[in-house]
Amino acid sequence: MLTSIKTNELQFESQKIGMMYFRVAIVLFGAQLLMGLIAAAQFLFPGFLFELFDFSVARMVHINALVVWMLYAMIGSVYYMVPFETGREVIGVAIAKLAFWVLTAAVTVVVLVYIIVQVGPGTEASIWLIHEGREYIEAPRWADIGIVVVVLVFYFNVFATYLKGERTGVMTVMVANLFALAGLYLTGMFYTDNISVDQYWWWWIIHLWVEATWEVFVGTLAAFALIKIIGAKREIVEMWLWIEVLMLFGSGILGLGHHYFWIGTPEYWWEIGALFSALEPVPLIAMFVHVLYDWGKEQGVAHAKGEVGSVMNNGPAMTWIVANAFGNFLGAGIWGFFHTLPQVNIYTHGTQFTSAHGHLAFFGAYATILIGMMYLAVQGTYGVKQMKATKLSKWAAFMIIFGVMGMTVALTISGYEQVLVERAELGATWDAFFIAQNLPWMVQGLAWRLTMGIVTFIGFAFLVMDLLSIGKNAKDAQRA
Amino acid sequence: MSKNVSVWSSIPFWRRSAAWVTGFAVVLLIWLTFDTMGQITMGTDDDLKNGVTKRVPAPTVINYKITYEMSEKRGHEVPVIGEKEPFFGKEYSVEEAAAALHIGKLTSQSKNCMNCHTLLGNGAYYAPDLTKAWLDPAWSESGPMMAMTGKSTKEEAIAEFLVNPSKYPTHARMMPNLGITPDEAKGLVAFLKHMSSIDTNGFPRNFGKEIGETNAH
Numbered sequence: 001m002l003t004s005i006k007t008n009e010l011q012f013e014s015q016k017i018g019m020m021y022f023r024v025a026i027v028l029f030g031a032q033l034l035m036g037l038i039a040a041a042q043f044l045f046p047g048f049l050f051e052l053f054d055f056s057v058a059r060m061v062h063i064n065a066l067v068v069w070m071l072y073a074m075i076g077s078v079y080y081m082v083p084f085e086t087g088r089e090v091i092g093v094a095i096a097k098l099a100f101w102v103l104t105a106a107v108t109v110v111v112l113v114y115i116i117v118q119v120g121p122g123t124e125a126s127i128w129l130i131h132e133g134r135e136y137i138e139a140p141r142w143a144d145i146g147i148v149v150v151v152l153v154f155y156f157n158v159f160a161t162y163l164k165g166e167r168t169g170v171m172t173v174m175v176a177n178l179f180a181l182a183g184l185y186l187t188g189m190f191y192t193d194n195i196s197v198d199q200y201w202w203w204w205i206i207h208l209w210v211e212a213t214w215e216v217f218v219g220t221l222a223a224f225a226l227i228k229i230i231g232a233k234r235e236i237v238e239m240w241l242w243i244e245v246l247m248l249f250g251s252g253i254l255g256l257g258h259h260y261f262w263i264g265t266p267e268y269w270w271e272i273g274a275l276f277s278a279l280e281p282v283p284l285i286a287m288f289v290h291v292l293y294d295w296g297k298e299q300g301v302a303h304a305k306g307e308v309g310s311v312m313n314n315g316p317a318m319t320w321i322v323a324n325a326f327g328n329f330l331g332a333g334i335w336g337f338f339h340t341l342p343q344v345n346i347y348t349h350g351t352q353f354t355s356a357h358g359h360l361a362f363f364g365a366y367a368t369i370l371i372g373m374m375y376l377a378v379q380g381t382y383g384v385k386q387m388k389a390t391k392l393s394k395w396a397a398f399m400i401i402f403g404v405m406g407m408t409v410a411l412t413i414s415g416y417e418q419v420l421v422e423r424a425e426l427g428a429t430w431d432a433f434f435i436a437q438n439l440p441w442m443v444q445g446l447a448w449r450l451t452m453g454i455v456t457f458i459g460f461a462f463l464v465m466d467l468l469s470i471g472k473n474a475k476d477a478q479r480a
Numbered sequence: 481m482s483k484n485v486s487v488w489s490s491i492p493f494w495r496r497s498a499a500w501v502t503g504f505a506v507v508l509l510i511w512l513t514f515d516t517m518g519q520i521t522m523g524t525d526d527d528l529k530n531g532v533t534k535r536v537p538a539p540t541v542i543n544y545k546i547t548y549e550m551s552e553k554r555g556h557e558v559p560v561i562g563e564k565e566p567f568f569g570k571e572y573s574v575e576e577a578a579a580a581l582h583i584g585k586l587t588s589q590s591k592n593c594m595n596c597h598t599l600l601g602n603g604a605y606y607a608p609d610l611t612k613a614w615l616d617p618a619w620s621e622s623g624p625m626m627a628m629t630g631k632s633t634k635e636e637a638i639a640e641f642l643v644n645p646s647k648y649p650t651h652a653r654m655m656p657n658l659g660i661t662p663d664e665a666k667g668l669v670a671f672l673k674h675m676s677s678i679d680t681n682g683f684p685r686n687f688g689k690e691i692g693e694t695n696a697h
Contacts, residue, residue, distance in 0.1 A: 039606075042606075043606065046651075046652050046653040046654065047652075050646075050654065050656060051646065051656045051657060054596075054656045055595070055596055055604075055606045056592045056593075056595035056596045056604070056606075056656075057592070057595075059595045059596070059604050059606070060592060060595045118592075119590060119591050119592055119658050119659065120590045121587075121590060121659075121661070121664070122583050122584075122586040122587025122588075122590050122591070122660075122661075122664040122667065123586060123590065124586065126586070126589075126590035127586065127589060127590065130590065131590075131592065132589055133588065133589030133590055133591070133592045133593065133594055133595075134589065134594065135594050135595065135602065135603055135604070138592075138595075169491065169495075191586075192585075193522075193539075193578075193581050193582050193585045194520070194521070194522050194536055195585065195599060195600065195671075195675060195678070196520040196535070196536050196600070196678060197517070197520055197521070197536075198585075199599075199600055199602060200513075200516065200517075200520065202602075235491065238491055239489060239490075239491050239494055242491060242494035242495045242497075242498045243494050243498075245498040245502070246494065246497050246498035246501050246502070249498070249501060249502040249505055250501040250502070250505060253502070253505035253506060253509055254505050254508060254509060256509065259602075260516070261681060261683070262600060262601050262611075262680045262681055262682075262683035263600040263601070263602070263680065264520050264535050264536050264600065264678040264679060264680055265516050265519070265520055265535075266515070266516060266519050266520075266535070267681055268512075269512075269516075270681070272512070346682065346683055346684075346685050347685065349601040349683060350598035350601035350602065350603070350605065350609055351605060352605055354605070355605055417696070418605075420696065421694045421696050423684065423685070424685075424686075425690065425694055425695065425696070426690045426694060427684065427685070427686035427687050427688055427689050427690045428609055428612075428684035428685070428686070428687050429608070429616050429617060429618065429687065429688050430608045430613070430616050430618045430650075431617070431618060431691070432690070433607075433608035433609070434608075434650070434651050434653075435693065435694050436694070437651075437653070438651075439694070439696060439697075
């Protein structure tokens with residue numbers, strides 16, 4: 001990926017800007033994993049970096065780096081796909097590059113402040129300058145405003161390009177969904193002393209991102225990727241996309257109710273949250289079926305024409321797209337459904353069970369497809385016609401998927417014990433918490449989580465090596 | 481589109497359906513949001529004086545004794561606001577209580593409580609849930625924390641702990657010193673007491689009713 005700065009087959013500036021975002025995304029991805037390892041180690045060795053780099057700091061950077069690398073990779077994916085879909089260059093190239101550098105500088109400052117300053121006094125100034133102390137959206141208020149400005153530039157660029165270029169169904173869904181995705185961020189930019197009101201709006205961002213607009217975003221990327229990789233028929237893919245939008249928004253928007261069971265909000269959210277969030281896995285099954293169906297169909301058509309070999313022109317990208325289709329269903333769908341009913345959730349809410357779901361869902365639904373998009377971009381950057389998976393691609397995919405699954409299973413076992421002992425048996429007090437934390441089921445689960453985290457990290461190292469080398473090697477092979 | 485094509489494979493049909501379903505869900509969500517906001521807006525001091533139950537009471541709830549009791553009608557536990565009791569040795573005025581809650585909530589964010597603890601069940605899973613921490617038996621007369629911190633009231637014991645957490649280790653996993661000042665600590669205690677009075681539909685279930693060891697091994 002780095003050499004791509006010099007050797008570049010991309011015809012559009014927009015795609016090069018996409019590559020700029022991907023490079024930062026992969027660095028932040030690494031930071032996320034590193035912070036996760038520190039936090040996982042602190043569970044087992046509480047003295048590790050105590051009062052130097054506490055769990056709260058490691059955990060904050062862990063989840064913030066996660067959100068930010070995904071946003072970077074999402075913006076990168078959009079800049080990459082825009083010329084393909086609209087058939088033209090993005091309107092404002094210079095301003096897009098400026099926005100990239102402004103955002104990257106801001107992210108660097110924010111992360112350095114998290115790591116060096118860590119906490120401030122209980123004043124408004126701390127919220128404005130250090131962090132907001134709200135999980136996932138910790139970015140200080142000054143950075144919020146900066147993010148909004150940069151995202152407005154990005155959105156204007158994509159929207160104007162869409163208006164001037166060809167308006168495909170894929171792009172229509174993209175611009176409509178991005179509008180909602182960006183607008184939702186505004187609901188988190190205020191302060192209140194009322195923690196119930198605080199968390200009510202906080203969930204508007206978190207839930208309506210990861211269980212509605214981000215999911216539609218993934219559907220849109222998958223549609224684009226299927227057309228690019230296996231030559232799926234646009235009419236079919238776009239029809240599926242609209243059905244997915246219908247099902248994802250139809251279930252996901254009111255599925256928000258499953259976060260309103262216990263935060264002070266009225267009881268009617270029990271029924272609304274349970275009903276609609278129980279429907280949330282349905283579109284995820286549909287998306288999985290859709291990917292396999294299209295793949296099988298295109299392969300069949302090719303065979304019928306007497307062509308040999310695979311219809312895929314990008315093996316590693318397709319691997320991650322399929323991993324996404326299944327991982328989304330498993331992590332978001334199954335692991336989410338496990339604890340979405342209020343009768344269950346009263347015991348599981350805020351335990352390692354949630355953590356298990358969080359890990360597999362973020363990975364399965366988002367990390368996978370964004371990695372796939374990176375492979376697609378590498379292929380484009382080097383102008384590779386047929387990009388086959390290398391040994392490194394395979395090891396990376398295997399170790400990352402195995403590692404995350406391992407962490408998820410380990411945390412599920414820990415969470416199961418925590419639910420039974422801390423919540424059901426002992427009533428969730430301080431004492432109950434520590435009794436549950438010290439039982440072997442919990443401790444061994446946390447140990448396996450750390451082990452599997454290390455496996456994931458090694459897989460990540462392979463992934464970076466592969467992304468840096470696969471394009472060049474495939475290009476050389478193509479020339480030869 | 482030719483007449484022979486089924487509506488089920490028609491892109492315009494699915495596009496329209498997606499728009500209608502999304503629009504309906506959004507309208508319903510906005511409507512419910514207005515209703516919920518009305519129900520979770522903080523009550524007033526007069527509500528407390530007149531015994532009007534609010535899902536999120538006024539900050540002056542810190543002047544009252546709070547318990548967590550089974551409601552036969554609702555089928556789960558609810559916070560019950562009882563007699564008046566002094567908070568840090570006095571009764572807080574409306575302004576003082578609001579100021580204490582304000583500094584407490586700000587401190588809870590600036591000290592990043594949520595990235596170790598859960599609040600209303602949301603946050604990280606490294607440390608105990610704080611939803612009903614004010615009602616935790618550990619801080620009561622019969623619990624160990626008052627004697628450990630050498631304080632004679634619950635609020636003073638919690639405040640002392642928050643200022644010097646690693647001085648009072650209860651487990652190998654300790655709370656770090658976050659530079660919390662005595663004033664911020666008082667605010668945090670007000671914030672915790674206020675949070676314990678929020679009607680969370682019975683979460684956490686059975687809180688503080690079971691004391692002692694687990695039967696699991």
